[in-house]
Structure formats: C-alpha cells, structure tokens
Amino acid sequence: MNKDFRxxxxxxxxxxIELLDRIRRITKEDLPLSTVIPFWYDSLLINDRSLAWHLFRQSDEVVIMSYRTDVAEIEAIARDELLYGERLSKKVLLGVETGRIPDEVHITFKKCLDDTPTAVEAGKAFWCRSSDYTVPGSRISFNGKEDAFKKQLTHSLPYKSFSGWVIHSYETAPR
Incomplete structure (x- = not known):
C-alpha cells in the first residue's frame, strides 16, 4: 500500500473502482471476477459509500482478509462485508493467515485544528495522534496453532453469503 493511501x-x-469497471467492460462479464480486500475497507468512504461496497458491486465474489484466530472476532470484523454479500447476492470467503506475523502497532489519528501544537498537515487537513494499540501476531495468525487452525476450518457462519475459508498461505499452512 502506498504511504499516502489514506x-x-x-x-x-x-x-x-475505475480499474474494476474497465476489467468488467473488457471481459464483458464472461469471466467471474473475484476481489481480495482487507476487512477495514468497509471503513474507507468513497462518494458516501465504503470502498468495500463499491468493490462488492463490481465483483462476483469477495475474499476478505479477516486475519484473526478467534471465530467471533473474525465474524465481528467481517460482518459488514458478509451483509454486503447478502444484500448484493455475492459470495464471501474469509481469509485466515498461517504465516509468521509480528505484533502490529496501530497508531490512529483524528482531525484537529491547525493551531493544535501536535497537529500535522496532510491531505488538506490537520491531524493529531489519537491512540496507539498493539495487535499481537498470535491473534492474527494460526502459525504454530495446528489444532486451532483445523478447528477453525470446521466453523460456518450464519450468513447466506458465507462461502468458506481461504488460507493464506499454502506454504505455511499446517498439513
């Protein structure tokens, strides 16, 4: 992802969105289009709709990178996408991670006034650090958790759109 993406x-x-439109025109919808997106695309707004919503509209199926090790947490972070899938009659597959993942430090910012001492200007707005938190790698990946991984793959979720699990990646998946 580009540093200035957000x-x-x-x-x-x-x-x-334009790229997917062009792909649809080129293929004349003769080929199924599958899109893989991170779960947080539902929090990014483009023209008053989430980026996830736009991508769902153009895709035949969507894989959500819902990388967590707890089924309840996976359902919670993928709920909007599962509901988009139901509303738009699209298949939704949920991705689970099996590779080694370091702890992730997340830093959030909120818009603030330009005269705030810690304000940083970016994208025609001023931003102040809001909060920091860490997501342990052990909550993101099944690396080293063979039994939990196998159990995860037996879970189904109560959504018509739920179409199964996608494993990232084959090389690190338990055998």
Missing part, C-alpha cells in the same frame, strides 16, 4: 483515498479508491 490521505489520498479518494484518488486511489476511485482509481481502483
């Missing part, structure tokens, strides 16, 4: 979301998101 700042220039309108530009990048619109280009992505």
């Amino acid at each position: 700042i220039r979301l309108d530009t990048y998101g619109s280009l992505y």
